[in-house]
Ligand SMILES: [Zn+2]
């Protein structure tokens with residue numbers, strides 16, 4: 260049996276790039292014609308289930324993604340039933356009511372827990388290139404929510420406990436009968452008194468007012484490993500905010516903001532810098548002191564060093580920080596040579612340069628016109644043949 264992914268867009272009659280509103284409008288229109296209360300025809304009922312399933316899929320970003328990738332998010336659900344297989348059997352009035360009026364918590368019935376996980380927090384940390392090289396241990400002051408010491412997260416004053424919410428009878432939701440284009444429907448909304456929890460705190464803790472947590476400023480030590488770069492985040496597990504009702508703390512992320520260095524430009528683990536040398540040094544060669552991140556080092560410039568030459572000091576770049584958090588060697592330092600041609604010469608210097616030109620047979624010009632790329636090679640080949 261071959262499987263062909265169902266064309267959910269076609270079922271609803273919308274374009275593949277339709278937005279959420281267009282999909283909703285198309286479904287509403289079809290549901291009005293096909294709903295069993297309006298149209299008892301068997302064919303229409305099947306079609307109603309079909310469009311409802313299509314709406315279910317396309318209004319859910321994750322399921323829609325599966326469709327767009329050529330898959331079928333309902334394939335497994337459909338394969339489960341025996342006998343006559345109706346892929347849309349699972350969709351009925353409940354689903355469409357949820358889709359249009361919203362249930363207490365997306366289909367999840369009953370009261371929700373008062374205790375909720377805390378949110379993550381993010382702070383930025385400015386580091387110099389040198390600090391990114393070595394890694395740092397930095398004390399950070401964070402404003403965050405911590406567990407209320409007085410009630411230990413329960414939110415209740417000492418000796419008291421939560422009581423069942425009278426408004427919703429502990430169910431956390433309130434049902435209401437609404438009239439809609441589909442006739443009378445029962446909808447459920449979270450209880451406004453207990454906010455869906457199903458219980459209330461009659462005597463809240465005086466320190467946290469029932470939230471189970473309090474705002475506090477505290478100092479933590481962030482360890483940033485060597486090799487971090489601009490935009491990287493270090494996760495400090497469980498150092499974020501404590502959740503409502505004393506729920507488990509989220510994580511704290513420290514995001515690195517790398518400051519521009521005066522000498523080095525960074526490209527991943529490699530560093531680049533430009534070294535300007537006078538024309539005479541380029542011609543004569545020299546050993547020049549170069550300030551690297553590891554201190555002053557001697558750089559060997561060969562006699563006849565050309566403009567734009569790139570020299571590489573291996574292992575003088577940044578630590579290579581792997582995904583695992585391990586450092587795996589270091590990148591290189593690339594030195595780009597800039598040869599400076601003097602712009603102002605006095606009489607004596609001019610005389611000396613002219614004399615040099617004469618000595619080198621360059622006073623007549625000594626020029627070559629090439630395309631810049633392969634000129635050197637071609638002229639070499641040509642001179643070879645000419646011999
Ligand atoms: Zn309630």
Ligand SMILES: [Zn+2]
Nearest residue numbers: 407410464467
């Ligand atoms: Zn408290």
